[in-house]
Amino acid sequence: MRARFTTDEIAAAALRIVDDSGVSALSMRSLAASLGTGPMTLYNYVAGKEGLEELVVAAIVTDVRLPEPTDDWQQDAYAIASAMWQGIRAHPAAIPLVLTRRMASSTGFAAAEALIGALSRAGLEDRDRLAAFHALLGLVTGAAQADLAGPMVAARIGSVAGADHPHVEALSAVAVETSVEEDFDRGLRMLLDGVAARCPTRGRR
Structure with missing residues (x-):
């Protein structure tokens, strides 16, 4: 008799392989x-x-605990992006799969739906809402990718930059002393403040 599995079971098993062995x-x-x-x-x-x-990407996104x-x-929007x-x-x-693979089904759309819903409640125009969604998604995935590098890479960049690139060297020193959590939190709040600045106000058409 043929063994039968659910898609969720297959996705979870695939994710375990990636987590354990790449x-x-x-x-x-x-x-x-x-x-x-x-x-x-299979x-x-x-x-x-x-x-x-x-399926691996869908398994990761589906497991995100949304507020x-x-x-x-x-x-x-802050809570959803942080959870993602x-x-x-x-x-x-x-993470390389999250950056390069798109989900072929709606299984993992809950996080995106929640984030778009939050931006919709801001009253943004359609194109502004789209741009804000892409910007937030880019911050989430980009920060996760940068997290792989860690402070050692920032220190190495600073040492290579030297006097010829003083701004790079100075900012690399700040990066070494800043936790990834603090950096993401600050960047997310700055981005959302910018989005909020484009929200319509009373009396504005």
Whole structure:
């Protein structure tokens, strides 16, 4: 009798492989072995490795714990973006997939839906809402990617920059002394303040 799995079970198993051994270790064969079945069985659920990678991204995003919406759109957007960032950085080996793979289904759309919903409550014009969503998403993924480098890279950049690039050297020194949490928090609040500045005010058309 053919073994049967749910898509969530396959996605969770694929994510465990990436967490434990990296993206290069993920294959139909390795996933089948972890599930105790044959590779051909998996083709009933996913077309190939690209599909597996999309499932990994969906598994990460789906696991993000989203806050309940409030009357404060800015605080909501802050909480949602923070939750997305924490969810992504919890799986550092999978970050390259988050940056390069788009989900083929709506399984992992809850976080995006919540963030867009918060921005919608800000009363932004359509194009401003789109730009704000992309900016926030870019900050989340970019900060997660930068988190992989850490302070050692910042220190190395500062030493290489030297006197020829004093601004780079000076900012690298600040980066070494600043935690990734503080840096993300500050950047997110600055970005949301900028978004808020474009919100319509009473009496404005």
